[in-house]
Every structure is written in structure tokens, then in C-alpha cells.
Amino acid sequence: MSKVAVLGAGSWGTALSIVLADNGHDVRLWTHRKEQAENINKNSKNEKYLDVMIPEGIRAYHDLEAAIADVTAIIIVVPTKAIREVCKQLNNILTHTPTIIHASKGIEPVSLKRVSEQISEEMESYSYEDIVVLSGPSHAEEVGLRQPTTVTVSSIDLTKAEIAQDLFINKSFRVYTSPDIIGIELGGALKNIIALGAGISDGLGFGDNAKAALITRGLAEIARLGTTLGANPLSFLGLPGVGDLIVTCTSVHSRNWRAGNLLGKGNKLEDVLEQMGMVVEGVRTVKAAYQFAEEQQVEMPITTGIYQILFEEKDPKDVVEQLMNRTKREEMDDLAKLLS
Known part of the structure; x- marks a missing residue:
């Protein structure tokens, strides 16, 4: 049995805590909200985020220092906008070096850093090679x-990826390893952009044909940018690539x-975010991916269109027309690049 701290008591942090508890680990689920921690411990539920019973092996904490004391692993599952702040706090209070695993999906606007890069920049005792990512x-x-x-866990240090694999794997939660941390992180982040597009398509009342095209061409965009940034193209054909893309684009569970869907029905972005009541990572990632595409001169028409809808208030129907009327091209060119 290991002592594990899960930082972030949203739906995903809670779910991962349950997996760890099922495996017999002593799990400390940390939240920055004292009331939330008290409610979880009192009622064995985290109803706002995940309406299931919390196993006995999980205890919620509000005190970060107490939550991480003597743990062998720290799982970071906070929204990407909070990554640096939480890691700065960890850097100030950690007195040992547990394995760091993150399960947050996004890219930082302006700096264009992936989550593993942000963590290693803020934590003096950890290099980029030490960080593990979980995605899928x-x-x-x-x-x-x-x-x-x-799901898949990835780290440049295979030994650390295998530690994460052993922590999580069980009969209902299968875990693979991969050395391609760039591809795993980019696949998990960029698919949220395409999921926004799939929701917009459904909100406009378009059918399965449109969504299938969006997912397929969206995968081409993800791979085009990802390989430019050093990812293995085959990663985008795996669980954190096409697997995560399908599930996020086709399910009502998906926040993105x-x-x-609300945007496609004519709602304004600020109203949508207020109505959601939870972080929608794709909105932030669109800014970063759009900037990446501009800087790297990578063609990403779907991402560009969604950026225009979100931040330039362009009518979604006009964006669809813009995409449908693009210059004709050969599809196999993109497939060849993906598999080369």
C-alpha cells in the first residue's frame, strides 16, 4: 500500500482517487476549499463534481502540507490555469521527492508550455524528465x-511511467506506458478544441456526417501540429489521440x-462558461493552439474557425461555410504526413 496525494477535487481528481483507493492505497484528496473537504469527509460524497460514494480509503484535505506528508506519489489534477501556483506551493513545502504524475489537459497561452514543462519549471527538485503524464x-x-x-502513462523516464502504471492499473482501469510525453500531452490537450467544434456542429443541428468529418479532419490538425513540435505521429492513433478525441467529441459527459453545443445554439461565450460552472479547458487551449499554429506556420483551419467563434464573435454558420469552401486538396497528403 502506498500513500498518494491527489491534488484537485474536481470530477477527474475524485475519479482517480477512487481508482487508487480500490487498489488499496491510502489516498489524500486535496482541495483548496475547506468546506468541500469537510463535506467529502462527512458525507463520503463529492456531489457537485461526481455523484458516487467515496470509498473509505480516501480522506479529503484542505491543508496542502498535511496532504503531501510522507506520500510516495503526488497526482496533480488541478485546472491548467492553476498548475503553476500549486507547483510553487509544493516547491516551498516538499521535503522529499515523491513521483509526480499529472492528469491535467491543456497548453498555457502566451508561453505555449505543456503541463509537464510548467511543473518542472516551478519545482526545483524535478527536471522535465522526472514528470509523468496520465491521459486517454x-x-x-x-x-x-x-x-x-x-489510459496511457508517459514519461521520458520509463521507470517512473511504470510506477504510475502499477499505482493505477486494475481490472476496470487498464494502463499502458509510452515514451512519447509530447504526443500524449498534445493529444489530450488539442482534442478539447475539436470537441468544442463537435458540440458547435451538434448545436447548429448538423448530423453525423458533419461530426465524422470534423473528428477526422481534426485528428489531421492535431497530428500536423504535434509532429511539428516533436511528437511521434503514431501516438495520435492511440488512446490519448484518436481514443480521447472520439470520447470527448461524442459524449454528453464532455464539458467541451x-x-x-451551447455556442452552436447561439449563446455567448461568457454566458456558456457561467452556465457550465466548471472549467472548460478547450477554451484556454484554443488560444494556445492558434498561437502555436501562427508561429510554426502550421495549417489548422478548424482551430482557426473555433478561435474566431470564441474570441472574434464570428457566426458559427459563417465559419462552417468558410471551412466547406476552402481550396480543394488531396486527402492522402495529410495521411502520408501522419504515418511518415
């Missing part, structure tokens, strides 16, 4: 119910799909 097609609602789920 995994709705928290289904993980919390112990429904079959498969739901947000896109």
Missing part, C-alpha cells in the same frame, strides 16, 4: 462507476462538447 479516453463519470477504461 476517460470520462470521470464512468471511471467513478468502475466501468472499463483504458456541452460548451460547444
